[in-house]
Structure formats: C-alpha cells, structure tokens
Amino acid sequence: MNDFAAMSELHVLRNFYESGATRPYEFRKQQLLLLKAAVLKYEQEIYVALHTDLKKSAEEAYATESGLVLAEINLALRQLRRWMKPRRILPDLVNLPSSGRIHADPLGVVLIIAPWNYPLQLCLIPLVGAIAAGNCAVLKPSELAPATSAIIQKIISEIYPPAYIKVVEGDGSVVIPEMMQQFRFDHVFYTGSIPVGKIIYQLAAKTLTPVTLELGGKSPAIVEKDADITVSTRRIVLGKFANAGQTCVAPDYVLVHEDIAEAFTRKLVQTIQDFFGKDAQKSADYGKIINARRFDQLASYLKDGELVYGGKTDRTSLYFSPTVLKNITAGSAIMTDEIFGPVLPILTFSTTEEAAAIVRQHPDPLAFYLFTSDKVKEKTWLDQTRFGGGCVNNTVWHFANHRFPFGGIGNSGIGAYHGKHSFNTFSHEKAVMKTPLWLDPAIKYPPFKGKLKWF
Numbered sequence: 276m277n278d279f280a281a282m283s284e285l286h287v288l289r290n291f292y293e294s295g296a297t298r299p300y301e302f303r304k305q306q307l308l309l310l311k312a313a314v315l316k317y318e319q320e321i322y323v324a325l326h327t328d329l330k331k332s333a334e335e336a337y338a339t340e341s342g343l344v345l346a347e348i349n350l351a352l353r354q355l356r357r358w359m360k361p362r363r364i365l366p367d368l369v370n371l372p373s374s375g376r377i378h379a380d381p382l383g384v385v386l387i388i389a390p391w392n393y394p395l396q397l398c399l400i401p402l403v404g405a406i407a408a409g410n411c412a413v414l415k416p417s418e419l420a421p422a423t424s425a426i427i428q429k430i431i432s433e434i435y436p437p438a439y440i441k442v443v444e445g446d447g448s449v450v451i452p453e454m455m456q457q458f459r460f461d462h463v464f465y466t467g468s469i470p471v472g473k474i475i476y477q478l479a480a481k482t483l484t485p486v487t488l489e490l491g492g493k494s495p496a497i498v499e500k501d502a503d504i505t506v507s508t509r510r511i512v513l514g515k516f517a518n519a520g521q522t523c524v525a526p527d528y529v530l531v532h533e534d535i536a537e538a539f540t541r542k543l544v545q546t547i548q549d550f551f552g553k554d555a556q557k558s559a560d561y562g563k564i565i566n567a568r569r570f571d572q573l574a575s576y577l578k579d580g581e582l583v584y585g586g587k588t589d590r591t592s593l594y595f596s597p598t599v600l601k602n603i604t605a606g607s608a609i610m611t612d613e614i615f616g617p618v619l620p621i622l623t624f625s626t627t628e629e630a631a632a633i634v635r636q637h638p639d640p641l642a643f644y645l646f647t648s649d650k651v652k653e654k655t656w657l658d659q660t661r662f663g664g665g666c667v668n669n670t671v672w673h674f675a676n677h678r679f680p681f682g683g684i685g686n687s688g689i690g691a692y693h694g695k696h697s698f699n700t701f702s703h704e705k706a707v708m709k710t711p712l713w714l715d716p717a718i719k720y721p722p723f724k725g726k727l728k729w730f
C-alpha cells in the first residue's frame with residue numbers, strides 16, 4: 276500500500292482513539308513495554324541503520340539515540356501512574372464549597388515529524404510522551420535518513436496496529452501537507468528547520484491545530500578570558516563535532532575573549548586531534564555529512580574565513596573534516612546561516628557588551644553556552660540573553676537531562692518536551708470543578724439588586 280492510500284485511512288486512528296482504548300494506565304504501560312522490548316530486540320539493526328545514514332558508531336548510536344529512547348521509556352514506566360493522577364485544586368472563596376481536579380487528558384491523534392540528524396531518538400522520544408499521555412500517533416521519520424526511517428517503520432508496524440500508531444514514510448513536502456489537509460490532527464510535534472517549521476505552522480493554523488516546534492538557530496559558545504581553556508575546548512569540540520556537527524544544540528560559532536584567543540585556538544586544534552586523530556576520516560567516532568546538498572552548502576562556507584584547521588573533504592564518501600576558521604568575513608553566509616556541520620568559526624571580542632551585540636544579531640538561539648569562572652559575568656550573560664536552554668562551562672549535555680524542559684524560544688521554537696514535560700506537551704490540562712448540592716445560596720442568582728451591597 277502506498278502512503279497516499281495509507282493517508283486515507285487516518286480516520287481509523289480517530290476511531291481507535293475515540294474507543295477509549297488508549298486511556299487506561301495498563302494499556303499505556305503495555306505499549307511502552309512493547310516499544311522498549313522492540314528497541315532492545317532491534318538494537319543491532321538500529322546501529323547498522325544509523326551507521327548507514329550518518330556513520331555513527333554503535334557507541335555513539337547508543338549514547339545519543341537508542342539509549343536516550345530507552346531512558347525515556349524507563350522513566351515513563353516508573354512515573355506514569357503519578358503523572359496520570361488528577362491533581363487536586365483548592366476552591367477559591369467564591370466557589371466554597373467545591374472541589375477541583377485537573378485531569379491530564381490525552382490530546383487525541385497527534386502527528387510527530389522528525390528530522391534526519393538524530394533520526395531515531397527525535398522520532399521515538401516524542402512518541403514515548405505521546406503514548407504515555409494516552410494518544411494515537413502518526414510518525415513521519417525523515418526521508419533523508421532512509422535506513423533509520425525503514426527500521427522505525429519495521430519496529431512500529433511489528434508492535435502496534437496501524438489504527439493506534441502508524442508510520443508514514445516519504446517526501447515530507449508532499450506527504451505532510453497531504454495528511455494535514457485531509458485530516459485534522461489534535462497536535463503536531465515538529466522537529467526540524469525554521470523554514471519548514473513555518474510551513475507546518477501555517478498548515479496547522481488552517482485547522483487551529485496546536486503545534487510544538489523544535490527548531491534550530493545559531494547557538495553561540497562564549498569563552499570569557501577567565502575560562503578554563505583545557506576544559507572549555509574539550510567540551511566545545513565534543514558538542515561541535517559529534518555527529519559531524521549535525522546537532523541542533525551544537526555550538527554554531529565561538530566568541531572568545533581576544534586575550535586568550537590564540538591559546539584557546541591552539542588548544543582547540545590539539546583537542547580535535549586528540550579526539551579524532553590527525554585524519555578524522557579514519558576515526559570510528561567521526562560521522563559523515565547526510566547528503567551531497569548539505570555537503571556542498573558546508574563547502575561553500577570555507578571561503579568565509581581564514582582556515583585554521585581542517586578543510587579536508589571527500590564528496591564521494593561525504594567526509595568533511597573538523598574545520599576551524601578565523602578572521603570571518605563580516606556579513607558572510609557562515610554568520611547568517613545555521614551552519615549545522617563541522618565548520619567552526621572563531622570570532623574574538625574585547626568586552627562583554629561587544630560580544631553580546633554579536634549574539635543579538637542572531638536572536639533566540641536554541642542553545643547558549645558560556646565558559647567563565649566569574650559569577651558576576653555568568654549572571655550578566657544569563658540575565659541579558661534570550662535562548663531556549665543551555666549550559667555554563669559545558670555544551671549540549673542539558674539535552675540529556677529529562678528534568679529540563681527541552682525547547683526553543685521565538686525563532687528557535689514553540690513548546691518543550693522530555694520526561695514529564697513530554698507528558699504535559701501531549702496532554703490537555705482539563706480543569707473540572709465539582710460543586711455539592713447541599714448549599715445553593717440565592718445570592719448567586721438573579722435578581723441581584725440589593726444582594727450585593729456595594730452596588
């Protein structure tokens with residue numbers, strides 16, 4: 276059956292949802308257990324798929340993809356009963372006596388759209404939240420990571436009936452508008468680029484469908500002159516060059532204080548070599564670019580600055596070495612686009628104000644990283660900068676802590692998820708007040724004249 280035929284069957288998800296089957300705790304728990312068992316069963320195939328699509332090693336695939344999915348499932352299994360419990364609300368004076376409850380209601384049938392860079396976890400972690408919250412879901416994995424899309428399809432169709440969770444593969448620019456025009460989803464959860472995020476938002480607006488948009492942006496790493504250079508460079512190199520720089524929360528560019536710029540850059544290059552060797556193409560821990568279109572885009576940035584390190588490429592194998600540039604041409608594409616690859620521009624600053632002005636040119640980054648040992652500078656930066664989430668003296672790891680809401684602000688997105696935040700994203704807080712019958716004072720009903728003395 277082709278995807279178009281499958282789309283006309285989306286109404287069966289609505290019927291399944293409305294049957295009430297997805298609501299009970301036991302049902303949700305069973306579905307989470309099924310997903311966990313399947314991720315474990317297909318662990319090796321998942322690794323092969325992620326290697327095929329992005330040359331991820333098994334270790335990296337576990338640490339940044341399947342392991343995160345398993346951790347999210349385990350958390351949901353532990354917490355689900357508590358999350359589902361209605362919250363008691365005390366009455367206000369006007370409504371005495373009464374009792375109140377907030378019920379976490381499922382949203383209904385949700386659409387989850389994933390990108391190619393962490394193609395497994397960015398599809399399945401939202402799914403864990405959707406299942407935990409009692410929804411039916413359609414998954415749209417990225418066609419640009421076809422091996423991972425195929426294993427997701429295989430796993431999901433093996434463990435769930437298509438009336439409950441369904442995978443729709445194919446060209447997103449075709450199948451997503453088709454689906455959203457034919458069927459009113461109750462929520463769309465989209466992860467991907469800003470331009471496509473705008474298309475999704477517009478499609479959703481036609482039916483007033485609420486959205487979560489997990490987008491990207493230019494996330495800066497600020498290195499103040501009191502930063503620990505050794506630790507900063509290790510953490511920046513890891514965050515920037517993992518998955519060959521194709522990470523939404525990777526530091527996009529570095530702003531380093533001019534007094535330490537030379538020492539920092541020297542150490543950065545040394546660290547790249549320590550992590551990936553002199554020839555990163557031979558490193559099992561270094562990935563490849565997703566496709567030739569992205570490769571060419573990244574190659575075009577090499578002219579935007581002076582090469583400090585790297586710049587070695589092989590279009591046939593989509594290898595693009597870890598690359599560092601300095602003396603960046605003002606206004607060049609590397610400083611207007613989200614780089615989303617292993618090219619790191621290093622800019623220098625002399626005052627915090629100067630650095631802040633550069634950061635403000637790219638408003639609302641998804642992530643923000645500050646390296647400093649100075650508490651006052653830390654407070655100043657955190658107070659003055661709008662960003663989705665971030666770290667002080669680290670990069671990217673805030674993503675892994677499910678206790679943090681993960682999401683953007685303004686240009687970098689709408690809404691957040693992970694752990695309990697995912698459960699909330701895929702739930703509606705249904706407020707219900709219950710009033711007893713034994714007290715029903717006449718003052719609450721018209722005619723009001725003379726009842727409310729102050730009029």
Ligand code: NAD
Nearest residue numbers: 389390391416417447448451467468471489490491492523
């Ligand atoms: P993308 O927008 O090209 O694709 C994402 C999804 O959108 C895919 O499933 C694709 O099929 C679909 N799609 C593509 N074109 C479409 C269209 N015209 N209409 C409807 N759907 C369409 O994004 P990408 O290139 O796969 O991902 C890279 C971007 O995603 C970067 O900007 C990155 O920062 C961002 N990102 C953000 C996060 C986050 O958590 N905030 C995570 C990963 C990536």
